[in-house]
Amino acid sequence: MSEKKDSTQNPKPKLALYWAASCGGCEIAVLEIEEKIIDVAEVFDIVFWPVAIDAKVKDVEALEDKSIDLCLFNGGVRTSENERLAHLLRKKSKILVAFGSCAQEGCIPALSNTTTKKATMDWVYKDSPSTVNPENIRPQTKTETPVGVVELPEFWEAVRCLDQVVDVEYSVPGCPPQAHQIWAVLEAVIGILKDGKPAPPKGTVLGAGDKTCCEECPHQREEKKIKRFFRPHEIIPDPDQCLLDQGILCCGPATRSGCGGLCVSVGIPCRGCYGPPPNSPDQGTKLISALASVIDSNDPEEVERILDGIVDPVGTFYRFSMSKAPLGRVRQREPE
Ligand code: SF4
Ligand code: SF4
Numbered sequence: 001m002s003e004k005k006d007s008t009q010n011p012k013p014k015l016a017l018y019w020a021a022s023c024g025g026c027e028i029a030v031l032e033i034e035e036k037i038i039d040v041a042e043v044f045d046i047v048f049w050p051v052a053i054d055a056k057v058k059d060v061e062a063l064e065d066k067s068i069d070l071c072l073f074n075g076g077v078r079t080s081e082n083e084r085l086a087h088l089l090r091k092k093s094k095i096l097v098a099f100g101s102c103a104q105e106g107c108i109p110a111l112s113n114t115t116t117k118k119a120t121m122d123w124v125y126k127d128s129p130s131t132v133n134p135e136n137i138r139p140q141t142k143t144e145t146p147v148g149v150v151e152l153p154e155f156w157e158a159v160r161c162l163d164q165v166v167d168v169e170y171s172v173p174g175c176p177p178q179a180h181q182i183w184a185v186l187e188a189v190i191g192i193l194k195d196g197k198p199a200p201p202k203g204t205v206l207g208a209g210d211k212t213c214c215e216e217c218p219h220q221r222e223e224k225k226i227k228r229f230f231r232p233h234e235i236i237p238d239p240d241q242c243l244l245d246q247g248i249l250c251c252g253p254a255t256r257s258g259c260g261g262l263c264v265s266v267g268i269p270c271r272g273c274y275g276p277p278p279n280s281p282d283q284g285t286k287l288i289s290a291l292a293s294v295i296d297s298n299d300p301e302e303v304e305r306i307l308d309g310i311v312d313p314v315g316t317f318y319r320f321s322m323s324k325a326p327l328g329r330v331r332q333r334e335p336e
């Protein structure tokens, strides 16, 4: 995939893709553009994509600054290695895109910001029922071995999203972004790079709509008042009615459009992965406000009972945006 011919006269634009603290879903999502990946390889010289091509960090370091035309960076910044690559790819890229919810707002990895690094490590290496570690061995950043020193990255105290670490031109929401939107973003960038089309202003959310998920949903919302929240397994919903009108906690009113109503079109409530809608920077507050308006009671005790039906409120309201939540980090009290 690297350029082989006529690279001096008519070089292809250079593309890099990287995953930081990520589940890998955003990488798979890129492959979901199917045969269009051939077009991508045709148009771009893919210079770095650890999951797909054998290019090393030293190859990126050897590139001139700003010589990568487009870098799609997915995953949050959890470790020193994630941070080093964020700075390196920033330095080498003209357009750096926070690709997917983890890079845009922290997403699932950033739910660990509700606790401490110590508590996370204790759970993984000591307390989890699946852990067998009688000697309480913990990962070390440097370990002497007979063949030399083995190094591991530092594990940071919290997960940050990409624009909390480096300057970012654009973001693409979604967990993961949907294939049709990924292709729309790539087509738009190709238009900018090859045809001189105007670039959108810095900070633009690409590959998404400008309304809420409710606008793409096949269910008609009547904004009915509700007396309790149901978890999806506790009720068989009317397939034609809005899920929230039936008491199922759906994040649609607080979520940006763009996925095509993927979940709600098959009767699954929206979890909010496309992030806050335009002009609502904080998704959690927007969702709290949407839910407050449907609760059918003014009696504090009854309101309390209805709210008790929301299991894990912080993880519900900030499932995708904990890195940017105005709550700040919610620290667990360390043992005395
Ligand atoms: S945004 Fe979702 S799919 Fe993409 S890396 Fe994060 S958790 Fe995985
Ligand atoms: S609240 Fe959910 S189910 Fe209701 S219209 Fe909005 S997206 Fe659809």
Ligand code: SF4
Binding pocket: 175, 213, 255, 256, 259, 260, 261, 262, 263, 264, 269, 270, 271, 272, 273, 274, 275
């Ligand atoms: S319906 Fe909601 S959770 Fe599902 S893909 Fe769309 S934005 Fe994400």
